[in-house]
Amino acid sequence: xxxxxxxxxxxxxxxxxxxxxxxxxxxxxxxxxxxxxxxxxxxxxxxxxxxxxxxxxxxxxxxxxxxxxxxxxxxxxxxxxxxxxxxxxxxxxxxxxxxxxxxxxxxxxxxxxxxxxxxxxxxxxxxxxxxxxxxxxxxxxxxxxxxxxxxxxxxxxxxxxxxxxxxxxxxxxxxxxxxxxxxxxxxxxxxxxxxxxxxxxxxxxxxxxxxxx
Numbered sequence: 563x564x565x566x567x568x569x570x571x572x573x574x575x576x577x578x579x580x581x582x583x584x585x586x587x588x589x590x591x592x593x594x595x596x597x598x599x600x601x602x603x604x605x606x607x608x609x610x611x612x613x614x615x616x617x618x619x620x621x622x623x624x625x626x627x628x629x630x631x632x633x634x635x636x637x638x639x640x641x642x643x644x645x646x647x648x649x650x651x652x653x654x655x656x657x658x659x660x661x662x663x664x665x666x667x668x669x670x671x672x673x674x675x676x677x678x679x680x681x682x683x684x685x686x687x688x689x690x691x692x693x694x695x696x697x698x699x700x701x702x703x704x705x706x707x708x709x710x711x712x713x714x715x716x717x718x719x720x721x722x723x724x725x726x727x728x729x730x731x732x733x734x735x736x737x738x739x740x741x742x743x744x745x746x747x748x749x750x751x752x753x754x755x756x757x758x759x760x761x762x763x764x765x766x767x768x769x770x771x772x773x774x775x
Contacts, residue, residue, distance in 0.1 A: 563603060563606070563607045563610075564607060564610075564611070565578060565579055565604070565607045565608060565611060567607070568600060568603065568604050568607060569600075570599075570600060570718075571599070571600055571604060571717055571718070573715075573716075574593075574604060574715040574716070574717060575604065577713075577715060578604070578608050578611075578715070582608075582611055582612070587612065587663070587694060588694070588712070588713050589689045589693060589694060589695065590686060590689065590694065590695040590696070590697070590712050590713075591694075591695070591696050591697070591712060591713050591714075591715060592696075592697045592699060592702075592712050592713070592714045592715070593605055593696060593697065593698045593699070593715050593717060594699055594700070594701060594702055594714055594715065594716050594717065595700070595716060595717025595718060595719065596700060596717075596718075596719045597700065597719075598719050599717040599718055599719040600717055601698045601717045602667070602669050602698050604715075604717070605667045605669075605696045605698055606624075606626070606667065608665075608696070609624050609665040609667060609694075609696070610624070612661065612662070612663045612665050612694060613660070613661040613663065613665060614660075614661050614662075621660070621661070622659040622660060623658045623659055623660055623661040623663065623664045623665065624664075624665050624667075625650070625653060625664070625665065625666045625667070626667045626669060627642060627646050627650060627666060627667065627668045627669065628640075628642075628669045628670065629641050629642050629669070629670050629673040630642075630643075630646070640673065641673045641674070641675040641678075642668065642670070642671065642673050642674045642675070642678055643674075643675060643676060643678055644676055644677045644678045644681060646678070647674070647677075647678045647681045647682050647685075648681065650666055650682070650685065651681070651684075651685055653666070654666065654685060654689070654690050654693050655690055657692075658692055662692060663692050663693070663694050664690075664692060664693050664694070665693075665694045665695075665696065666693070666694070666695050666696070667696045667698065668682075668695070668696065668697050668698060669698045670698060670699070670700075671697040671698055671699050672699045672700060672701075697712075702714065
């Protein structure tokens with residue numbers, strides 16, 4: 563998805579577009595907001611723009627790190643553990659394969675546990691050249707001092723307004739149905755052996771974690 567297609571977050575999108583246009587991309591960003599506000603979608607769109615991707619798809623310079631359960635317990639609590647951060651450090655030390663930047667998105671970055679937060683801070687404080695880190699978090703609580711100076715983009719989730727249809731008055735009769743009459747036997751309707759069906763309607767589909775690090 564392109565940045566231009568992101569809806570509902572005009573300020574965040576405009577700030578990212580300006581950074582791209584001026585070639586003044588920071589080495590790290592914090593995308594702050596509730597789940598469902600478009601934080602990760604926007605992060606992926608920004609990463610695709612940095613990597614020169616015209617559409618969604620795998621890219622050797624785009625990495626998405628998400629919380630996972632322990633290897634020993636697939637049903638255990640999901641978290642970003644030290645192993646994922648070590649792999650991030652290894653990948654970040656390499657030169658970009660195709661693009662001008664390597665981009666790492668840490669979804670639900672507040673779920674880092676154990677040694678992961680401290681290990682990640684080393685990369686955050688001294689990032690390799692041409693590396694962009696995007697931290698996706700629900701809020702700014704418990705931000706380490708090294709994270710505080712980062713550009714923070716706030717995302718907001720607006721409630722969906724569901725307006726129920728107005729009921730007919732009790733004394734009102736339902737509107738009459740319109741049927742076509744012809745000289746031949748009707749294909750459907752009150753006199754036919756099968757009822758008439760209206761065409762399908764259209765519907766519009768709209769598109770956290772324990773606090774810690």
